[in-house]
Amino acid sequence: MMSEIFSVAFITGIIAATLRMSTPIILATLGEIITERSGVLNLGIEGTMLFGAAIGFLTTLSTGSLWLGVLAAALAGIALSLIMAILSVYLGLSQHVSGLGITIFASGLAMFIYRLVVGSPTVPPIIDPFSPIAIPLLSRIPILGGSFFTQYSLTYITWLLIPAVSIFLFKTRAGLRVRTIGQNPFAADTVGVNVNLTRTLCLAAGGAFFGVAGAFLTLAHQNMFLIDVIGGRGWIAIAMTIFGNWNPVMGAVGGLIFGFLDALQLRLQTLGVDLPFHIFLMIPYLITIFALISVSRKASVPAGLLKPYRREDKGG
Amino acid sequence: MQPVIEMRGVTKRFVDVIANDKVDLKLFPKEIVGLLGENGAGKTTLMNVLFGYYNLDGGKLLINGGEVTFGSPKDAINHGIAMIHQHFTLVQTQSVLENVMIGMEGSFFLNKKKAREKLLGIEKDFGLNLDPDAIVWTLSIGEQQKLEILKSLYRGAKTLIMDEPTAVLAPTETIELFETLRILVASGHSIIFISHHLQEVMDICDRVIVLRSGKRVAERKVSETSIPELASLMVGRELLERLERGEAKTGNAVLEARNLKVRNNRGIVAVDNLSFTLREGEVLGVAGVSGNGQTALSEMLFGQVKPEDGEIHISGKNIPGGSPSAIIKEGMARIPEDRIKTGLFMDLSVKENMILESHVNEPISKKGLINMKEIRSFAEKCINNFSVKTDGMDAPVKSLSGGNLQKVILARELVGKPKVVVACQPTRGLDVGAMEYVHQAMLDQKTDGAGVLLISDDLDEIFLLSDRIIVMYEGKIIGEVSTNEADRDKIGLWMSGVTS
Numbered sequence: 131m132m133s134e135i136f137s138v139a140f141i142t143g144i145i146a147a148t149l150r151m152s153t154p155i156i157l158a159t160l161g162e163i164i165t166e167r168s169g170v171l172n173l174g175i176e177g178t179m180l181f182g183a184a185i186g187f188l189t190t191l192s193t194g195s196l197w198l199g200v201l202a203a204a205l206a207g208i209a210l211s212l213i214m215a216i217l218s219v220y221l222g223l224s225q226h227v228s229g230l231g232i233t234i235f236a237s238g239l240a241m242f243i244y245r246l247v248v249g250s251p252t253v254p255p256i257i258d259p260f261s262p263i264a265i266p267l268l269s270r271i272p273i274l275g276g277s278f279f280t281q282y283s284l285t286y287i288t289w290l291l292i293p294a295v296s297i298f299l300f301k302t303r304a305g306l307r308v309r310t311i312g313q314n315p316f317a318a319d320t321v322g323v324n325v326n327l328t329r330t331l332c333l334a335a336g337g338a339f340f341g342v343a344g345a346f347l348t349l350a351h352q353n354m355f356l357i358d359v360i361g362g363r364g365w366i367a368i369a370m371t372i373f374g375n376w377n378p379v380m381g382a383v384g385g386l387i388f389g390f391l392d393a394l395q396l397r398l399q400t401l402g403v404d405l406p407f408h409i410f411l412m413i414p415y416l417i418t419i420f421a422l423i424s425v426s427r428k429a430s431v432p433a434g435l436l437k438p439y440r441r442e443d444k445g446g
Numbered sequence: 447m448q449p450v451i452e453m454r455g456v457t458k459r460f461v462d463v464i465a466n467d468k469v470d471l472k473l474f475p476k477e478i479v480g481l482l483g484e485n486g487a488g489k490t491t492l493m494n495v496l497f498g499y500y501n502l503d504g505g506k507l508l509i510n511g512g513e514v515t516f517g518s519p520k521d522a523i524n525h526g527i528a529m530i531h532q533h534f535t536l537v538q539t540q541s542v543l544e545n546v547m548i549g550m551e552g553s554f555f556l557n558k559k560k561a562r563e564k565l566l567g568i569e570k571d572f573g574l575n576l577d578p579d580a581i582v583w584t585l586s587i588g589e590q591q592k593l594e595i596l597k598s599l600y601r602g603a604k605t606l607i608m609d610e611p612t613a614v615l616a617p618t619e620t621i622e623l624f625e626t627l628r629i630l631v632a633s634g635h636s637i638i639f640i641s642h643h644l645q646e647v648m649d650i651c652d653r654v655i656v657l658r659s660g661k662r663v664a665e666r667k668v669s670e671t672s673i674p675e676l677a678s679l680m681v682g683r684e685l686l687e688r689l690e691r692g693e694a695k696t697g698n699a700v701l702e703a704r705n706l707k708v709r710n711n712r713g714i715v716a717v718d719n720l721s722f723t724l725r726e727g728e729v730l731g732v733a734g735v736s737g738n739g740q741t742a743l744s745e746m747l748f749g750q751v752k753p754e755d756g757e758i759h760i761s762g763k764n765i766p767g768g769s770p771s772a773i774i775k776e777g778m779a780r781i782p783e784d785r786i787k788t789g790l791f792m793d794l795s796v797k798e799n800m801i802l803e804s805h806v807n808e809p810i811s812k813k814g815l816i817n818m819k820e821i822r823s824f825a826e827k828c829i830n831n832f833s834v835k836t837d838g839m840d841a842p843v844k845s846l847s848g849g850n851l852q853k854v855i856l857a858r859e860l861v862g863k864p865k866v867v868v869a870c871q872p873t874r875g876l877d878v879g880a881m882e883y884v885h886q887a888m889l890d891q892k893t894d895g896a897g898v899l900l901i902s903d904d905l906d907e908i909f910l911l912s913d914r915i916i917v918m919y920e921g922k923i924i925g926e927v928s929t930n931e932a933d934r935d936k937i938g939l940w941m942s943g944v945t946s
């Protein structure tokens with residue numbers, strides 16, 4: 131078995147799978163980082179991803195266009211996040227309650243719409259999913275080129291989004307506003323920044339990321355919609371946000387590690403080790419918990435996180 | 447002459463109070479106007495209206511003679527008005543430069559180079575030197591205030607509203623601030639200055655406006671008034687003559703600190719090998735420029751922080767470090783420096799805040815259940831004994847004025863006849879009336895036989911109340927003297943680290 135693990139084919143296979151498996155996690159983590167940097171914890175993430183997965187799949191199923199599916203998933207994510215904005219930003223309700231509420235609501239809604247469209251056939255309908263694109267030249271690099279540069283277009287886009295989100299947060303005026311609002315909304319308000327509008331926009335951007343992250347699973351990773359397709363990846367993204375200390379690059383590193391563990395456990399299952407497969411499924415989640423315990427003590431949480439902002443003007 | 451700012455008949459109502467009632471205010475170019483009033487008189491509210499943070503319910507605002515309406519602080523900023531709040535509006539984790547740049551117009555990408563040049567230019571013009579790359583939490587309070595002023599100037603403010611800027615400053619920092627204000631005025635700015643320290647107002651202002659219960663009750667030129675007159679205008683009655691300190695009848699040691707040592711959260715030694723003894727029936731004043739370890743000392747005494755080294759003894763008993771409950775049990779009354787952050791839960795009601803420390807004991811709780819009737823009668827007693835002004839014990843404490851917040855803490859801590867009272871900056875931000883009340887309460891405790899440790903950077907307060915004075919400098923006690931033999935100049939030297 132050892133020789134199999136260290137074979138070139140095994141390693142390149144793992145690398146390719148790691149990049150694939152980490153795509154939805156990284157995408158969702160980037161979305162959550164943007165939202166949390168503005169001071170809102172969006173626990174609607176898991177439900178929003180499932181909703182994006184369903185809407186994206188159904189759109190592609192009925193139009194035949196994969197990119198229309200991606201677009202629809204993004205819009206679906208935005209729509210749910212706007213509900214989150216109304217509840218947690220404008221009405222000032224608890225972010226925990228609103229987020230979990232959105233997740234429960236969206237999960238039910240996703241299943242409902244799916245049933246409404248496809249009914250309950252014995253064999254679930256499938257689509258023709260994204261296929262990996264080999265980048266000319268780069269994919270020809272010996273040994274590793276093939277695994278790094280034969281990926282889905284959504285994976286490439288995700289990789290471009292990591293520096294993009296970083297630059298947005300740390301190098302642009304808008305990013306400075308977002309970070310300020312997350313740390314001290316009052317400070318932002320007193321220099322004329324519209325706190326609630328900015329938070330809403332961040333939620334919307336995050337929602338689009340979640341929707342597409344979900345759709346990746348039904349349009350690329352698999353070719354059908356199943357109720358457990360997200361499998362807790364939204365919660366993992368929340369964990370990776372903390373793990374990455376609200377920094378896009380570090381969050382992506384966390385996503386990669388999780389993707390690697392996920393890919394590894396799949397391989398190990400197929401190598402025929404004599405253990406129930408549930409044990410393998412647990413590995414990435416277990417390691418995530420331990421990673422979080424060690425890292426989160428040093429984490430610097432945005433000081434304004436979880437706090438609705440309202441001017442203290444109860445006047446009439 | 448045309449006033450830069452004119453408020454005409456400004457009224458601001460909150461649900462159940464009229465915070466400002468038809469207030470008139472004029473501010474002329476190059477003028478510093480002092481705004482005086484008791485806690486809750488409506489000073490901050492009036493300024494928040496001028497700053498566009500609150501909408502006004504009546505009256506008019508004129509800038510350079512033209513009427514304006516402000517929907518948000520942005521409108522005020524665009525009209526050259528900036529406000530420096532009592533609690534700073536800075537982002538602790540960002541650099542000086544980033545704090546200055548927040549919310550400014552400009553290109554999509556942050557142009558830090560250009561901003562830095564502009565900032566350095568302003569720093570040079572007004573003699574406010576700060577490293578643009580310093581992260582805010584590494585700055586002293588005085589430096590953070592400089593940053594707030596720089597932020598305003600960067601936005602082109604011509605009028606600065608300063609809400610109790612000196613409340614958190616050490617005396618030397620106050621002197622520096624006043625120099626800055628004089629430079630600002632000389633270069634054509636106008637300033638509204640709020641303070642409870644009448645001497646400061648006399649020193650820096652040209653004109654004073656006094657508010658009482660939301661109404662403007664008086665206006666004086668500083669050259670034509672006096673501190674006693676201003677005080678009685680604020681309070682609406684003659685203030686009592688000077689308090690009587692009385693002789694100390696000292697008894698046994700109630701609080702002993704032995705070789706205490708602790709580091710602050712940046713790993714620097716904040717208190718170093720510090721020892722003192724406090725006896726029954728005396729007030730021991732701890733003087734010193736703020737930032738010399740007083741906060742760390744109080745945190746250890748309060749059980750919030752565990753000493754790295756040394757022991758704390760109450761009535762001869764060694765108390766485990768870092769355990770607030772052990773300290774409460776031994777009968778220490780704790781009056782913390784920061785009422786809002788560590789003294790009270792702002793969203794809880796008055797009665798809930800009053801039972802914070804006693805809710806685990808009989809009769810308030812029995813077998814794990816709390817007794818509402820007992821709570822009410824306890825809170826009732828506290829409110830009456832300490833004449834707390836509130837809409838009732840069920841009102842959230844955040845609706846109380848500064849002075850009354852402090853009374854809630856005093857009531858909670860003092861009602862149970864403590865053996866030791868440790869009071870940290872107990873009158874910071876309080877008006878003259880409330881200050882007098884707190885001072886009397888401290889002296890009453892002493893007369894009742896408690897030992898009182900008074901940590902304060904207000905030297906007047908130290909001299910007024912203490913029987914004995916120790917001075918802290920860089921975490922150590924640099925000198926000790928009995929008040930009757932104390933000489934102000936010498937203490938001043940000790941505070942700046944000079945012995946001999």
Ligand SMILES: Nc1ncnc2c1ncn2[C@@H]1O[C@H](COP(=O)(O)OP(=O)(O)OP(=O)(O)O)[C@@H](O)[C@H]1O
Nearest residue numbers: 442460465484485486487488489490491845846848
């Ligand atoms: N957001 C608010 N909601 C309800 N009442 C308020 C609010 N802000 C202030 N008040 C009330 O308005 C009155 C004026 O308060 P304000 O803070 O303006 O007083 P102040 O003169 O600044 O006092 P201090 O010297 O303690 O700072 C007080 O009675 C206060 O309780």
Ligand SMILES: [Mg+2]
Nearest residue numbers: 489490532609
């Ligand atoms: Mg005030």
